[in-house]
Structures are given as structure tokens and as C-alpha cells.
Amino acid sequence: MIEVKGVSFNYPEGPRVLSDIQLAIPTGDYVGIVGPNGSGKSTLVRLFNGLLLPQSGTVLVDGLDVLNRRDRPAIRQKVGLVFQNPENQIVGTIVEDDVAFGPENLGLSTPVIRQRVDEALARVGLGDLKDRSPSTLSGGQKQRLAIGSVLAMLPYHLVLDEPLSMLDPTGREEVLSVVARLNRDPGITVVYVTHALEELLQSNRVVALSEGKVIFDGPTARFLGEGDLHRKLDLEVPPLLKIASGLKKANLLKGELPRDLASLVEALCS
Secondary structure (H helix, E strand, O other), X not given: OEEEEEEEEEOOOOOEEEEEEEEEEOOOOEXXXXXXXXXXXXXXXXXXXXXXXXXXXXXXXXXXXXXOHHHHXXXXXXXXXXXXXXXXXXXXXXXXXXXXXXXXXXXXXXXXHHHHHHHHHHHXXXXXXXXXXXXXXXXXXXXXXXXXXXXXXXXXXXXEEOOOOOOOHHHHHHHHHHHHHHHHOOOOEEEEEOOEXXXXXXXXXXXXXXXXXXXXXXXXXXXXXXXXXXXXXXXXXXXXXXXXXXXXXXXXXXXXXOOOHHHHHHHHHO
8 A cells, every 4th residue: 555644845936736645546546646737746746655755744655655765665665666767768679678777676596587577578568579679669658668678677666657658559559458457466556647537437436636735535436526626737638538428518418427438338338
């Protein structure tokens, strides 16, 4: 579990970015974090593995405290971070070397490293490309490589900070599919930062930030129906949700808003 307890944060000589954040993310959850630019989303998730440290309050990861220097190495193995630009996380000259980099730095034996690399590449669908140069990969493949490199460290929690912002539609689908699969099996916690509603459809919970404060924390199904909140947060609303919201207002659709076209068709036919 990731627990954020009364956390506030500001950068040196800057305004307060986060104010008294209280948050608990159970292991295995899939949580979307949304908010406009400058709301504190990226700052918040960087606190989860001690990349940044709170000025007040603390963050606990499976009972380990980010403010305890001795706990941080274990926390950073438990919480894997994937950022917007995969190029910034690629260090190897071939795909499998990049994935092996983290385990090698843990001083693991060659057979253990080999097993971790093979399993990580299989989970992100890059096993057949292990001998390729990362420079030859597509954007979606590079982001999957970044995820694979994190998986080789065997994290319990995976944090992705707007991982699709630099990808084309094909790459976006590739990455979303991998993330959903990892959440199901082996049950990795997913914390997913975005400003696009369509990227939240796989999540079970949404946390919305505005001006460094939590203004919504609840089920994704309920958040999808909060049109006024979407506008306040300046979120991109996908066409499917616009259509479904219109049908619901016209009393042509009952229950929760559908998350995909098949669900919409089923709801209309029921």
C-alpha cells in the first residue's frame, strides 16, 4: 500500500505545490490521477518513491517511510516510475541490455538477471526484439521497453506519468494494453497520471487535483459522469463519453456511463 499522510510540498523559493494531501492506494489498485497543468500531479507521484521528499507529512510504501534514508533503496525497488519520454530512461545499446541494467546494479547473479530480463520482455511483448537497438523501435515499443526495464526490478507498484503524451494512436493502445495486463496479472498497483479522460477508462478509481489539493477521490464510474468537474479540470473528453453523456441527459441511457463502444451498444439494446 502507498499511504500519503498530510503531505505538503513546495520547490525552493517557489509557491506551495501540494497542500495537506491525504491518500491511501491499496496494493493492486488501478488509480488515475488527473488535474490541469500545475496542479501537482507529477510532484505527487515523485514523492511515492522518494525522488522528491515532502516538507511536511510523509509517504509510506508498504510500511517503509520515504523520510527514512535507510528505507529508500527498498522503496525505490518497490515503486517503479515511467515518465513521458522513454528516451530519457533508455541506457542500453540493445533492448535486453537496457532491461538488464537495473538488475545488474543490484549485483544479482547472471542466471537471475537472465530470468528477470526474459520475463520482463515477455510481459511487455518485446521478447522477439531483444537483440534490436532501441533506436530502431517505434515510440510505443520504446515506452514498453521503459516499462520492461522497470519490471525487471520486480516492483509492487508501477507509476506512469503521462506515458502516452508522445505516442501515436497505435503506440498508445500498445502501452495501455500492457498496463492493464500488468494490473490483472501479477496484480501490480498502477498509478496513472494523465489529463485525458480516455486514458482513465481502465482504472477503478480516480483522484483529481486542483491547485495542489485533492478535489475528487472516488470510483472511475462516478468520475466519468462529473461533466462540470471535467470542464473545471480542463480534461479532454473522448467522443464516446460525450455521446453517452448526451444520451443519459435525454434519459435514453440508464446506469453508469459505458467505457467502450461495445458497452454503449449493449446498454442501448437492453
